[in-house]
Amino acid sequence: MDELLWVGADAQARALRDGWTTAPELLESVLRRAGDLAGTLNIFRTVYAECAREEAKSAQRRIDAGERLPLLGVPVAVKDDLDVAGDFTAQGGRPQFPVAEKDSAAVALLRAAGAVIIGHTRTPERCLWPFTESKTAGATRNPWHPAHTPGGSSGGSAAAIAAGIVGAATGSDGGGSIRLPAAACGVFALKTSRGLVSTEPKPAGGWQGLSTIGPMGRKVADVGLLLDALADTRGYRAAVDSVPEPTRVALSWRTPLGVPPLAPACRQAVLDAADTLRSLGHRVVEADPPLGARPTPQFVVRYLRGVAEDVAALPHPGWLEARTRHIAAIGRRVPDRVLRWARSAEADLHARMAGFLTHHDVVLQPTWTRTPPAVGLFRSSTLVTTWLGVTARIPYLPTWNVLGYPVAALPVSRDERGLPVGVQLIAPPGSEKLLLSLSAQFEGIRPWAHKRPAL
Numbered sequence: 001m002d003e004l005l006w007v008g009a010d011a012q013a014r015a016l017r018d019g020w021t022t023a024p025e026l027l028e029s030v031l032r033r034a035g036d037l038a039g040t041l042n043i044f045r046t047v048y049a050e051c052a053r054e055e056a057k058s059a060q061r062r063i064d065a066g067e068r069l070p071l072l073g074v075p076v077a078v079k080d081d082l083d084v085a086g087d088f089t090a091q092g093g094r095p096q097f098p099v100a101e102k103d104s105a106a107v108a109l110l111r112a113a114g115a116v117i118i119g120h121t122r123t124p125e126r127c128l129w130p131f132t133e134s135k136t137a138g139a140t141r142n143p144w145h146p147a148h149t150p151g152g153s154s155g156g157s158a159a160a161i162a163a164g165i166v167g168a169a170t171g172s173d174g175g176g177s178i179r180l181p182a183a184a185c186g187v188f189a190l191k192t193s194r195g196l197v198s199t200e201p202k203p204a205g206g207w208q209g210l211s212t213i214g215p216m217g218r219k220v221a222d223v224g225l226l227l228d229a230l231a232d233t234r235g236y237r238a239a240v241d242s243v244p245e246p247t248r249v250a251l252s253w254r255t256p257l258g259v260p261p262l263a264p265a266c267r268q269a270v271l272d273a274a275d276t277l278r279s280l281g282h283r284v285v286e287a288d289p290p291l292g293a294r295p296t297p298q299f300v301v302r303y304l305r306g307v308a309e310d311v312a313a314l315p316h317p318g319w320l321e322a323r324t325r326h327i328a329a330i331g332r333r334v335p336d337r338v339l340r341w342a343r344s345a346e347a348d349l350h351a352r353m354a355g356f357l358t359h360h361d362v363v364l365q366p367t368w369t370r371t372p373p374a375v376g377l378f379r380s381s382t383l384v385t386t387w388l389g390v391t392a393r394i395p396y397l398p399t400w401n402v403l404g405y406p407v408a409a410l411p412v413s414r415d416e417r418g419l420p421v422g423v424q425l426i427a428p429p430g431s432e433k434l435l436l437s438l439s440a441q442f443e444g445i446r447p448w449a450h451k452r453p454a455l
Contacts, residue, residue: 001029008218008449009074009167010225010237016063016073023056023063023073023116030075030118034165037455041141043159045080046087047119055116062114070225070237072114077160077169080120081127081153082107082213083201092125092134092153094319105198106170106213106230113229121156121169125324126310127211130180130390131373132156135321139375142184143453145419149372151181157216158185162420163455168222170230173407174211175303176367176397179424182216182409183367186420186448188439189216190223193429194404197230207306208343210299210401218449220440227432239433240440247438249277249425250287250360255395256296263370265415270366273412273423276446277364282438287360290352294345295399301342302402304331326383349403353428362438363426365396367409371419400426408435411448420448 004012004026015021031049038044052075059073078084081091083104088095102108107117122132122140132140132155142150143163150159154171158181161169171178173191182189197213199206215226224237251274253259274284307324308331311317317325370393378386400407408425415421427435443449 001025002033005029005033005164006218006449006452007167008222009071009076010219010221012167013071013074013225017068023059024053026073027052027056027075027116027118030165033163034119037163037165040146040455041143041159041163042138043121043140043156043163043165044077044119045090045122045137048087048117051086052116052118059114059116069114070228071110074115074168075118075166076110076115076226077118077121077157077166078107079154079157079170079172080123081172082170084117084120087120090120090136091127092123093136093321094316096314096316096319105200109229109232115229118166121160123153123156125321126307127153127172127174127177128307128324128327129153129378129386130176130394131378132181133375133379141375142372142419143455144186145417148374148419149184151184151372153177154216155181158182158187158189161185161187161216161218162453164452168215168217168226170213171216172211172213173401174207174306175299175401176394178214178216179367179397179407179409180372180394183411183422184372184420186411186422186451187216187218188220188223188411188443189409190214190227190432190435191400191407191409192227192231192432193406196432207310208302208339209404210302210306212404220436220443224436236432236436239436242437244434244437244441247282247434248359248361249274249282249284249364250289250356250362251284251364252286252288254288256291256293256399257395260369260392260395262366263415265413265421266366266369269412269421270364270423273364273410273442276442280441280445284364289356289363291349291399294349295402298342298345298349299398299402301334301338305334305339306331308332308334323383323386346402353403357428361427361434365424365426367396367422367424369393369395371415371417396424404429406432406435408439410439410442412446
């Protein structure tokens with residue numbers, strides 16, 4: 001049974017359909033492993049053991065009756081920024097609102113596809129940081145190297161997959177929060193196009209249009225399967241099995257802040273990914289999107305105002321950490337006219353990319369510029385020190401939140417400490433199927449899911 005924990009959600013769904021195991025048996029293995037690792041990695045805020053057991057029994061009765069749904073009986077974890085009926089949504093801090101009376105739209109769609117929701121995964125307070133730590137919850141640790149962070153803010157979800165607890169989970173990404181944990185933990189994930197996945201009951205386009213919900217999994221097929229449910233549209237899982245047409249890939253080293261120094265392992269991962277794509281028949285050339293420094297001020301303005309609006313909606317903002325309150329205070333000072341400029345200026349970026357995309361289909365870039373930080377590195381840091389420290393590590397990511405593009409986080413290699421290293425593949429809005437097909441082809445000759453951390 002324990003071997004089934006490592007095969008991913010797609011293979012688990014097949015095993016349940018084919019009778020190789022039952023939903024209650026699979027769930028008990030999941031719960032046992034989650035319990036075994038709770039004290040070591042601190043992945044879950046809440047595990048819904050008894051509710052999940054009832055759901056697994058119900059799923060098995062439906063399977064035995066011949067019912068077939070894409071995720072029927074498959075355990076799935078949910079990041080603690082989505083409402084799950086009967087639980088708080090804490091977002092890394094003290095719960096600010098009563099227990100949710102109903103599921104968020106994304107969770108409801110997962111249940112409709114048959115998923116067994118097993119718990120809320122850890123996140124930093126208000127999903128603000130690329131490390132999963134908070135004064136309320138402590139630190140979540142990387143299964144590959146527990147002295148390091150699994151990234152953030154979807155660090156709990158990525159760690160749950162990397163540790164062999166679940167085969168798939170939800171994440172969200174407002175500035176790299178899906179891609180960074182996926183790269184840090186060696187799992188595959190997809191930042192979706194703006195508007196593809198419903199954020200209800202929250203307003204669409206959180207953080208002034210920067211944030212989206214997306215799937216994370218051990219394999220590309222897991223992400224395609226989950227996206228079929230989350231987007232309430234079929235065809236993403238099928239795209240995983242399709243062979244992509246020859247694709248024009250632009251390898252770009254430049255960020256809006258210039259070309260940052262890259263750790264050797266991070267640079268080599270991009271070069272290795274480029275060589276692999278070439279070997280698959282795709283054209284890879286070095287070319288930088290013609291955006292210049294423009295995305296940076298647009299991101300900063302939208303991020304600051306977005307956080308300020310998020311905090312303003314809380315009944316107890318005084319419960320927040322000092323860093324969070326400071327960000328919100330700065331965001332409240334952003335004038336409306338500056339915010340209007342930042343939102344309207346996005347059109348210029350799309351116009352600039354339109355010409356670039358007549359010559360290139362996909363952009364290949366690094367994710368992290370260096371090793372994900374050690375646990376506790378920013379524990380006592382001020383807001384400014386933390387900002388400077390994290391900005392140096394993640395300059396390749398926020399541009400694509402400003403534009404609302406889909407991005408695949410693709411595992412490639414390991415650094416000298418054994419930490420995973422990944423790259424990102426970026427494409428125009430609505431290109432999720434291309435990214436899934438291309439990533440699955442890459443996975444076919446450079447698989448990663450068979451590797452397991454020595455926990």
